Amino acid sequence: MTALSDVSLTVAKGETIAIVGENGAGKTTLVRHANGLLKPTKGSVLVDGVDTRKTTTATLSRKVGIAFQNPDHQLFSESVESEVSFALRNFGFAEDLVSRRLDWALNFFGLEQYRKSSPLVLSGGEKKRLTLACILAWDPDVVVLDEPTVGQDSIQKEKLAQIFRMLKSTGKTIIIVSHDVEFLWPIQPRLVVMSSGKVVADGEISKIMADRGLLEAARVTQPQLLRLYSELRSRPPSPFLDVDDARDWVSGSRARQEAR
Amino acid sequence: MSTTTSPGEKNILVSIEGLSFRYPDSQRPAVKDVSLEIGEGEVVLLAGQSGCGKSTLLRCVNGLIPHMYPGDYRGSVSVGGLKVAETPMSMLSQRVGLLFQNPENQIFMFSVERDVAFGLQNLSVPREEMRSRVDEAMRLLGVSDLALRAPHELSDGQKQRTALAGVMAMRPRLIILDEPTSLLDPKTALEVVSLIERLNRELGITFIVVEHRLELLIPIADRLVVMDGGSKVMDGVPRDVLADARVEAYGVSVPPISRLYNALSKEGVRLPKVPETPEEMAEELNGL
Numbered sequence: 001m002t003a004l005s006d007v008s009l010t011v012a013k014g015e016t017i018a019i020v021g022e023n024g025a026g027k028t029t030l031v032r033h034a035n036g037l038l039k040p041t042k043g044s045v046l047v048d049g050v051d052t053r054k055t056t057t058a059t060l061s062r063k064v065g066i067a068f069q070n071p072d073h074q075l076f077s078e079s080v081e082s083e084v085s086f087a088l089r090n091f092g093f094a095e096d097l098v099s100r101r102l103d104w105a106l107n108f109f110g111l112e113q114y115r116k117s118s119p120l121v122l123s124g125g126e127k128k129r130l131t132l133a134c135i136l137a138w139d140p141d142v143v144v145l146d147e148p149t150v151g152q153d154s155i156q157k158e159k160l161a162q163i164f165r166m167l168k169s170t171g172k173t174i175i176i177v178s179h180d181v182e183f184l185w186p187i188q189p190r191l192v193v194m195s196s197g198k199v200v201a202d203g204e205i206s207k208i209m210a211d212r213g214l215l216e217a218a219r220v221t222q223p224q225l226l227r228l229y230s231e232l233r234s235r236p237p238s239p240f241l242d243v244d245d246a247r248d249w250v251s252g253s254r255a256r257q258e259a260r
Numbered sequence: 261m262s263t264t265t266s267p268g269e270k271n272i273l274v275s276i277e278g279l280s281f282r283y284p285d286s287q288r289p290a291v292k293d294v295s296l297e298i299g300e301g302e303v304v305l306l307a308g309q310s311g312c313g314k315s316t317l318l319r320c321v322n323g324l325i326p327h328m329y330p331g332d333y334r335g336s337v338s339v340g341g342l343k344v345a346e347t348p349m350s351m352l353s354q355r356v357g358l359l360f361q362n363p364e365n366q367i368f369m370f371s372v373e374r375d376v377a378f379g380l381q382n383l384s385v386p387r388e389e390m391r392s393r394v395d396e397a398m399r400l401l402g403v404s405d406l407a408l409r410a411p412h413e414l415s416d417g418q419k420q421r422t423a424l425a426g427v428m429a430m431r432p433r434l435i436i437l438d439e440p441t442s443l444l445d446p447k448t449a450l451e452v453v454s455l456i457e458r459l460n461r462e463l464g465i466t467f468i469v470v471e472h473r474l475e476l477l478i479p480i481a482d483r484l485v486v487m488d489g490g491s492k493v494m495d496g497v498p499r500d501v502l503a504d505a506r507v508e509a510y511g512v513s514v515p516p517i518s519r520l521y522n523a524l525s526k527e528g529v530r531l532p533k534v535p536e537t538p539e540e541m542a543e544e545l546n547g548l
Contacts, residue, residue: 022445023416069443070362124361124439125310150442151361153309153472154513179445182475182516219447224475224516224538231542243516247523250545254529257548 065135309511
């Protein structure tokens with residue numbers, strides 16, 4: 001079976017892209033090529049100009065951090081703190097930097113109280129955050145997140161959204177694989193839609209999400225705010241990006257009505 | 261299966277009274293003085309931020325607590341008139357089914373039909389009866405054609421349906437679903453939701469569902485219960501609970517449409533009806 005078939009994709013430095021598509025479309029397989037964990041059987045993958053077949057995953061990982069969909073595939077240390085410091089030491093960071101990065105990561109992801117605990121005792125959502133903490137601690141240029149919102153409550157999702165804004169503002173390249181269209185919509189990433197191992201669409205999220213036929217084929221649903229927008233009789237020229245945006249427009253148009 | 265009835269109301273299937281539970285290695289209780297009654301045939305959504313006590317509460321309902329997890333247990337839980345703490349797991353497992361978030365943690369046999377039969381085999385159900393119950397469950401979940409397939413050959417949606425068929429073969433009155441759609445693409449997730457709806461409407465099965473993507477399940481839910489810090493803090497019809505501004509502070513992933521409704525109310529824009537879907541919201545706004 002071919003998991004990916006004739007995929008061509010270029011991601012610019014500093015770009016945020018999201019990959020969506022049905023279960024089994026090849027999204028995870030595709031992103032696992034980014035650090036050489038998987039190498040193409042045909043064609044090639046270049047990361048910052050380097051062919052992934054001509055270097056090691058260890059070298060590429062310094063540049064590309066991948067947080068897996070299932071944290072159990074990633075976590076193996078006896079404690080949360082050694083989990084985070086493992087890669088840092090492997091990359092040869094000085095001890096004082098290891099400890100500062102560790103403190104920052106545990107604090108930022110709300111994992112401080114589990115420092116000495118085994119990763120196995122964490123809840124699913126906490127494990128997921130730990131995988132992110134591990135990767136962001138070594139500050140890779142490219143951050144790949146496979147289904148980051150699974151098992152996260154709204155407070156953690158808001159935190160994730162903040163992390164995206166922060167990563168974006170520091171010029172990181174971000175690749176998100178996600179089914180969570182409500183989470184992706186306000187971020188307004190470039191959207192790549194995959195189906196049966198192929199890229200079937202690639203472009204602005206607002207254009208692609210408006211194409212119901214395409215979404216149907218890729219088993220993706222429209223975000224709620226876009227569904228609302230398309231049903232409105234009177235509406236602004238472009239769709240609402242977030243709840244505040246929609247609120248401002250509705251209360252503004254009410255005020256205009258009352259003024260008349 | 262026996263159920264207690266209070267006059268004029270529907271049968272109570274799950275009754276939780278003054279339940280508190282503290283794990284041995286923890287200072288504070290994971291569940292604090294929770295009382296909750298769930299009627300036969302209800303679909304109840306359980307929400308709240310990570311660590312609010314949802315999973316512990318569910319473990320108290322299916323008997324993992326106190327049978328498998330020791331700790332300080334107070335109050336009582338009964339399912340179908342049986343006190344959970346005094347009923348053996350083998351008996352509880354025939355009344356309460358549990359579906360995990362990741363079907364891969366649940367299906368592991370060589371074929372779909374063996375997987376569906378696994379629970380019944382453990383109960384030493386006679387061969388003939390096992391055959392008919394497995395066939396029935398596979399038919400119900402639309403996996404009969406996959407009977408001889410190995411689980412790893414299935415799509416994620418098929419895996420979830422196979423896991424649910426295994427639960428259904430036990431003929432439970434109550435099924436607990438722990439984030440059943442979180443790993444599924446939106447369309448497959450909607451299919452699982454309509455399966456839940458069908459099992460509920462056609463067979464009267466009661467569901468307790470923990471899910472962060474509320475927008476998918478609200479249309480089929482009768483009730484939304486919110487927990488915070490181990491306590492039950494909100495309990496009502498989803499429409500009403502979501503229209504209460506406190507719900508966001510409890511870490512519940514309130515769907516954008518409900519957040520918009522709340523934001524508009526705050527600005528003094530009152531819509532005649534609390535909308536549950538974008539289409540309902542558009543109707544309200546078009547009518548303003």
